[in-house]
Amino acid sequence: MGAALQGAVLGHPIGHSKSPAMHRSAYAELELDYSYGAVDLDVPGLAAFLDRVRADGNWYGLSVTMPLKTRAAELVDTLTPAARSLHSVNTVVATRTDDGGTHLLGDNTDVAGLVHALRHAGAPRLPRGAVLGGGGTAVSAVAALAGLGAPAVDIYVRNPAKATATLEVAQRLGVAATLVPFERAAAALAGYGIVISTLPPQAPDRLAAEIADSGMDTSGRCLLDVAYDPWPSALAAAWTQRGGTVVPGIEMLLYQGLEQVRLFAAAGGFADRAEERSAAVLNVMCDALGLRRRPPHE
Template structure:
C-alpha cells in the first residue's frame, strides 16, 4: 500500500464546504490512501501554508476556493496552460522530486465543472450569456462559455476598472465579452439563455429583489456557484419567473471529479480514478445528496 498522503480545500470562510464529503467518498470508493479536510486560510496566510505543504512532503494536492484563486498563481512552481491563461488556480497538484523536494503545479478544473453542470441542465451551443461578478471564478465562467461557443457574454461588475484583468483574459480567449455596471443587471437578465453568478453567498440578494420587481420572465438557465445557503434569493427569484436553476453544488461536483482524477494520478494511482469515473461520480453524488448520474456520463468535458 502506498504511504498515506493528505489533501485539503483552502478558503475563507470554509466551514460550509462540501468538498471534504465529496473527496473522501471518492477516495473510499477507489480504495486509495488519501485523507482530505478543510483548512480556513485567508490570502495573507496562503504563502505560509504553501511553505508548510512543501516542508511536510506528504501532500498529494489542494483544492483552492474564494478568495485565494488568484493569489495561488504566484505560489506554485508551474501552471497548466488553462491556469496561466485565466490567472486563477483552483487545483494544486503536489508531487515529490527524486531528491524529495515537493513541487506544486497549479491547474483549474472550474472550467470543466461549469461546462458539465450547464450541459447536464440541457444548455446547448451558442447561448447568449451573462456573468455576475468579475473575480477568479468569472474568468473560468468566460472560458466555459467559450467552450460552449457563446454568441454574447456580458459581465456585470460593481467596479469597472477592477475588471480590467478579467477582460484581458476574455480577449485572450477570444470571448465575445463586454462589461456592464452591476446596477444594469436586474433590468436585462431575463433576456439571456445562460446566467452564471460567481458572487459570494448573499451578495446577489439585492439583485434578486430587483429582478423580481421587473416582472420579467426568465426563459434561460441560472447557475449560481454559491450553494450555501440554498436556495439562494437569486435562485428563488429566477425559478419563480419560469427559469431553470442549476445549484452551485453541481459545478462543485464536476470540478471535483476532475480534481480526483488529477490527484489520484499524481499520488501514484495511475488512471484508476479515470477508469472508475462513473462509480466516482455516483458516490460523490450520494455524499452531497445529488441525484446519481445514470447512465455513465459520456459527454463530460475535461
C-alpha cells in the same frame, strides 16, 4: 502505502464547504489512503501555507476556493496551460521531485465543472451569456461560456477596476466581452441564454429582490449560481419564480471535483484505478452531496 497522504480545500470562509465529504467518499471508493480536510485561510496566509506543504512532503494536492484562486496562480511552481491562460488556480497537484522536494502544479478544473453542469441541465445555446462578478471564478465562467459557443459575454461588476483580468482572459479566448455596471443587471438578465453568478453567498440578494418584484420572464433562460449554501439562494429562488431554469452550484462542485480526484489520484500513481472506477466514483460523490446518481454515459 504507508502514512496517509494529505489533501485539503483552502478558502475563506470554509466552514460551509462540502468538498471534504465529496473527496473523502471518492478516495474510500478508490481504496486510497488519502486524508482530506478543510483549512480556513485568507490571501495573506496562502504563501506560508504552500511553503508548509512543500516542507511536509506528504501532500497530494489542494482544492482552492474564494478568495485564493488568483493568488494561488502566482505562488505555485508551474501552471498548466489552462490555469496560465485564466490566471486562476482552483487545483494544486503536489508531487515529489527526484531531489526529495515537492513540486506544486497549479491547474483549473472550474471550467470543466461549469461546462458539464450546464450541459447536464440542458442549458440553451443562445448568442449571448452573462457573468455576475469579476473575480477569480468569473474568468472560468467566461471560458465556460466561450466553450459553450457564446460569441459575446457581458460581465456585470460593481468595481470595473477589479475586473480587468477577466477582460484580458476574454480577449485571449477570442470572446467579445463588455463590463456592465452591476445596477443594470436586474433589467437585462432575461435577455441572456445563460447567466452565471460567481458572487459569494448573499451578495446578490438585493438583485434577487429586484428580479422577484419585476415583470421579467426568464422562461427558457438558465441561471447557474456557484454559491450553494444556503440553497436555494435568493437569486435562484427569484429566477425560478420568474419561470427560468436554475443549475445549483453544487453541480459545478461535483464535476470540477471529479476532475480533481482524477488529478490527485494520478499524483499518487493511481491514474488507472481512477479511470477504471470513474463511474462508481461519480456516483458516491453524488451520494455525498445529496444529488441524483448519474447514468453510465454521463
